[in-house]
Amino acid sequence: AQSVTQLDSHVSVSEGTPVLLRCNYSSSYSPSLFWYVQHPNKGLQLLLKYTSAATLVKGINGFEAEFKKSETSFHLTKPSAHMSDAAEYFCVDYSGGGADGLTFGKGTHLIIQP
Amino acid sequence: GAGVSQSPSNKVTEKGKDVELRCDPISGHTALYWYRQSLGQGLEFLIYFQGNSAPDKSGLPSDRFSAERTGGSVSTLTIQRTQQEDSAVYLCASSLAFGFLQPQHFGDGTRLSIL
Numbered sequence: 001a002q003s004v005t006q007l008d009s010h011v012s013v014s015e016g017t018p019v020l021l022r023c024n025y026s027s028s029y030s031p032s033l034f035w036y037v038q039h040p041n042k043g044l045q046l047l048l049k050y051t052s053a054a055t056l057v058k059g060i061n062g063f064e065a066e067f068k069k070s071e072t073s074f075h076l077t078k079p080s081a082h083m084s085d086a087a088e089y090f091c092v093d094y095s096g097g098g099a100d101g102l103t104f105g106k107g108t109h110l111i112i113q114p
Numbered sequence: 115g116a117g118v119s120q121s122p123s124n125k126v127t128e129k130g131k132d133v134e135l136r137c138d139p140i141s142g143h144t145a146l147y148w149y150r151q152s153l154g155q156g157l158e159f160l161i162y163f164q165g166n167s168a169p170d171k172s173g174l175p176s177d178r179f180s181a182e183r184t185g186g187s188v189s190t191l192t193i194q195r196t197q198q199e200d201s202a203v204y205l206c207a208s209s210l211a212f213g214f215l216q217p218q219h220f221g222d223g224t225r226l227s228i229l
Contacts, residue, residue, distance in 0.1 A: 032215055043118070043205050043220025051215060090157065094214045099173055102214055104157040 002027045004093045006105035014113045019078040021108045023091030026072065033074040034092040035065055038107075044090065050074060061085070086112045116140070118221035120206050126227045129198060135191045135224045139208030146189050147209075147218060148181060152202035160204075163189060164212045193226075201228045 007022040025031050032051045036044040048059025055067040065076045074091060091105040119138040127133055139146050148160040160173045163183040174180070178196075183189040193200055203225050207218040 041222060043207070043222050044218075045220065046217055049215075049217075099159050099162065099170055099214070102159050106156050 002031075002093055002095055002101075002103050004091050004103045004105040006089075006091050006108045008108050009106065010109045010111065012111040012113060013081050015083055016080050019076070019081045019085065019110065021076040021089050021091075021110065023074045023076065023105060024072050025074060025091075025093045025103075027093055027095045029095050032094045032096075033065075033067065034094070035059065035063070035074075035076045036090045036092060038088045038090065040087070047076070047089075081110075081112050083112050083114065086110055118206055118208050118219050120204075120221035120224050122224055123222065124225045124227075126229065127196060128229050129196060131196055132192065132194045133196055133226065135193075135204050135226070137189045137191070137206030137208075137221060139187065139189070139206070140219055141187075143208035143210050143219070144186065145209045145212035145216065146183060147207045148189070148191050149205040149207070150175075150202045151205055151223070155202075157205075160191070162212070196226075196228045198228045201226055 003026045005024045013019055030052055034049045035047040037047050038044050047063050048057045050057045050067045058064045063078045065074050067074050089108045093103045095101040121136045146163040150158045161168055161181050165186050166183050178194045181191045203223040205223045207220045209216040209218045
């Protein structure tokens, strides 16, 4: 069965410093990978997605992620954190086959220190 | 409004009662999805609708859960004889066309607490 591992349950960075949220996937097929953000008491919002085109994917709010097949990783980065980035981030893998192909990571809580 | 609307935003009920959660998708979106977010299980997919049809109900946790969609618009998720383990945030999303690669727009969820 496929799995998605978000390596850190919590990440704390200072405002203005880089953000790195790590995600590893285990799909044996070519995955489609997503990053979603969830602010407190809100639904999920799509940040970016990878679907076998360019391996470096740019998303909204200055976020980007790089698909590395050799490392089975899809880490999310941002050059400079903003206070408004404080939220929960989810890495999601979709490997086809309907709903059975959808796998969510457990989430990473991003804390921004002033 | 322009977004996905869910009601109620919060619901507290006693164990054994039935609850009905409502989702009003973005106008014109043909696909609708229900998810559950709980502390123990994280995010779980429950069910999707293509139009009014739900081809795959295997994601529903038990036969106490049911969902319907009428008129290709509003959907309701019903939980009968609620149990404490049903306490969670229930999220609804919609997309213009069906497919898990389609951008999904989420509502703010219904927070369900079973006493």
